[in-house]
Amino acid sequence: MSDFFRSGSKGRTFKAFWDEMGNSVNLKELSQRLQLSQTTVSRALNGYPEVSPATRARVAEMAEQLGYMPNSQARRLATGRSMAIGHVIPRSIHEMMNPIFLEFIAGAGETYSKHGYDMILSVVEDADEEEAYRQIATRKKADGVIIHGPSRTEHRHKLLQGLNLPFVVHGRIPGAEEETSWIDMNNRRAFERATNLLLDLGHTRIALLNGLEYMDFAHRRREGFENALAARNLTADPELMRSADMTEPFGCDNAISMLRLDNPPTAFLVSSMITAIGVARAVGQCGLQTGKDVSIITHDDALSFLPNSGEVPIFTCTRSSVRYAGQKAAELLLDMISDPFQKPSSLHLDAELIIGQSTGPAP
Amino acid sequence: MSDFFRSGSKGRTFKAFWDEMGNSVNLKELSQRLQLSQTTVSRALNGYPEVSPATRARVAEMAEQLGYMPNSQARRLATGRSMAIGHVIPRSIHEMMNPIFLEFIAGAGETYSKHGYDMILSVVEDADEEEAYRQIATRKKADGVIIHGPSRTEHRHKLLQGLNLPFVVHGRIPGAEEETSWIDMNNRRAFERATNLLLDLGHTRIALLNGLEYMDFAHRRREGFENALAARNLTADPELMRSADMTEPFGCDNAISMLRLDNPPTAFLVSSMITAIGVARAVGQCGLQTGKDVSIITHDDALSFLPNSGEVPIFTCTRSSVRYAGQKAAELLLDMISDPFQKPSSLHLDAELIIGQSTGPAP
DNA sequence: ACCTTTATCCAAACCGCTTTGGATGCCAAC
């Protein structure tokens, strides 16, 4: 064995060899080859001060040569930190939040990678959600978790507080804003501004196609909508408000049925680009023109596969990057983990109101 | 301490207490409270035969009472299996495959949960992709990985074979079909059938809006398209073939420019629902009617937020559930892991050709 | 010249679990 090693003069050879074998060196072997103790090698690699520069360099070089990487399970066990963040996705939520969720995940994932954390994703049956959190905490699968899509009657934070598992909420938990860390966009204000824009354009019959209103974000958006109307002494027509999963057909079907009313809406305020696309389709099918006969404002999560940019965006929108939110949420959480005695902190993002082609003065 | 334990007669109390503390029992404590060795307790809980039924029951009950769950890092270290599957997503791929990717992940995740596996997701810069795989293998972060979106000049499988890390390909690697395990739909045949349908309806000028053709799936789809044309002595007009990220604007912009040609296409064959929606928008904007003036067939990955079902689906499509593919890929991989000497196996799914509202005879 | 730092390095304990290689007691068999 030692002959083999001596035979190769260039480090590359070793590494290539080991890689080809799928065989990795462990700390013990590495330290033996260096004639050093495991302690010293470990310290050298982890940047502790009690190692001479010369030794540290020697260790680093040999480690590089042999392609040494510490076994993560062993390290996690020894340090007691799992260096992973958990995301639990009940199937129902997942089906609903699909693309937005992924974009958030992508943002968070970037932050995790940057800090050496892993992301573990659990897709579970709705009924198993609590158990999933319990396992993450008890089996020490992750050092923290992110709560997705808080509802108006949220309870997960209680569970997590009980389990003593750090978490950050994407969105806000009504009534627990002070005691939890969260990141959210200003849903109410965004929809209030959007509504005002429509009102300023002369629209008075405005339809709202919202997400499921037991979700906190959707509820807030509706409040913003209603507040803006109320401020001008208008009141929302229940017939013009729908709330459901934000799919394309949801937008199309409801828009069609509303546009066929005796007193149809002249504008739509929509909670998601995908649904807005459905509305646009409906407008076309009714022989009308978007931005002329019918105005549409949608919330735009800045999903990469649904770009709404360009010189003049297709849709007038309230925009807030959910990927950015993911990055920030991850940063918040990693902060909390590194200092467990920090008090909760939050980030409130403001959506931009961007004028596109889909709005115009009321006909 | 022992007084505390004795005081609660109902198991619930203990569990609640521990949970509230976020304090979990370990094997040592559990075995001490049972007056048994760790060996016996471990064996009892893991179903080994050398434990008497009575003891096993006692152990099970106490474990339940104390809410004992084995620390996963410790278990992984001891068994040498990490009980996790890795998914590496370079940012570029991610941005392109966004919704399809998530749907696949969701399917795979269901299978993992069912089998007690975790999913670890790494979102990395493109340049770090190889390193990510190397780390997964060398640091033993996962027992296997899934390769997403193989290109025509794929190389990841070589790396993984070298690292001795089991993997399953979602899609196919040209030239390595025999030596790798994969799951794929029959892209070529699906697009051949779709093209034939259009030809049968009398269309001769058919446009192809394809995904990026350095990706294997897109290349195959194009082959299917061209084969079908060739079989009728037709040849594809390069001006009617585009290939790019499958976004909505990609569909809309290109459809518009094509429809404005002197000799415009009467039908579109599209690689993704999202792009097809863009095409439909373009058709509307040109004052034409989908399914009458212009026919559209799209591939439908059965994404949950873009349902294309109903009595008569909006789009005529070739459909294949990518979520199902995820489930199956995961099963394949877990099989491989449980029996490392298995030879590679694959699953070839056939897409359904479903007639919707978006096709009709050529005008 | 002697004692205290200081800089390096090491042996061994530990993290919490699985697993190997017995030990023990009991019963049927010779």
Added chain:
DNA sequence: GTTGGCATCCAAAGCGGTTTGGATAAAGGT
């Protein structure tokens, strides 16, 4: 009455790292 076989259970040795509590030698202080 010894022996062999079973059924149970256990002590201890890993797994591969990190970390504690010195040991050793060189440097510095008086």
